Amino acid sequence: MTDQLILKFPSKSLYLKEDYYVSLSNKEAYDFINGWPKWSKRIVNIFGPTGSGKTHTASLLKNKTSTIKIQTSDINDKIFSKLKTKEALIIEDFDEKVSESLLFSLWNKILQDNKYLIITSQKPVINYKFKLKDLNSRINSCIRIGIKLPSDNLITVILAKNFSDKQISVKKNQIDYIIKRIDRSYEKISKFISILDKYSLKKASPVNLKLIKEVLKMI
Numbered sequence: 001m002t003d004q005l006i007l008k009f010p011s012k013s014l015y016l017k018e019d020y021y022v023s024l025s026n027k028e029a030y031d032f033i034n035g036w037p038k039w040s041k042r043i044v045n046i047f048g049p050t051g052s053g054k055t056h057t058a059s060l061l062k063n064k065t066s067t068i069k070i071q072t073s074d075i076n077d078k079i080f081s082k083l084k085t086k087e088a089l090i091i092e093d094f095d096e097k098v099s100e101s102l103l104f105s106l107w108n109k110i111l112q113d114n115k116y117l118i119i120t121s122q123k124p125v126i127n128y129k130f131k132l133k134d135l136n137s138r139i140n141s142c143i144r145i146g147i148k149l150p151s152d153n154l155i156t157v158i159l160a161k162n163f164s165d166k167q168i169s170v171k172k173n174q175i176d177y178i179i180k181r182i183d184r185s186y187e188k189i190s191k192f193i194s195i196l197d198k199y200s201l202k203k204a205s206p207v208n209l210k211l212i213k214e215v216l217k218m219i
Contacts (some may be wrong), residue, residue, distance in 0.1 A: 048147030051186030054120040085167035
């Protein structure tokens with residue numbers, strides 16, 4: 001029983017500082033966020049693959065100051081009033097489907113009011129080209145930090161964290177088995193855990209090696 005991982009967390013995503021694992025793949029982003037408010041610039045873009053921990057990394061700022069988190073689709077006239085009582089804004093999963101004029105105004109407002117902005121995206125925001133030249137200029141001036149592919153140690157922690165969030169009890173030898181066979185892709189890891197969770201519930205069976213093997217063949 002010594003290799004059993006006891007998972008007691010509620011079944012939802014938790015972005016707590018104590019759950020954050022620092023490795024070579026995310027250390028630069030972690031150190032930058034942790035250095036608040038002594039940032040060299042007030043706006044930073046954290047980019048990386050789906051499931052790489054961008055949201056968790058950005059959410060660490062909540063431990064230091066008041067923040068508001070939105071999606072690109074939430075960038076509208078109302079965001080300006082919501083931002084009045086907050087020190088920092090986090091825009092998650094940034095994409096090009098945004099009003100350029102509103103984004104430009106929001107960017108200027110952040111700088112004007114001495115607030116902070118974190119933008120998370122799958123690719124660097126500098127790769128997005130907008131018609132508004134001044135907006136491109138603003139985007140080019142922000143700090144950009146990438147989160148790289150995970151090491152074996154980080155994959156172990158990601159698996160354990162996700163199993164914890166879903167209240168799935170697994171053994172250490174099962175995690176070791178998964179690590180040796182799963183792609184070094186955050187997206188694949190997330191997909192694997194999601195399917196494993198559904199199959200376990202569907203079969204009303206705890207996670208075992210047979211079930212793990214079946215799911216690994218699906219991804």
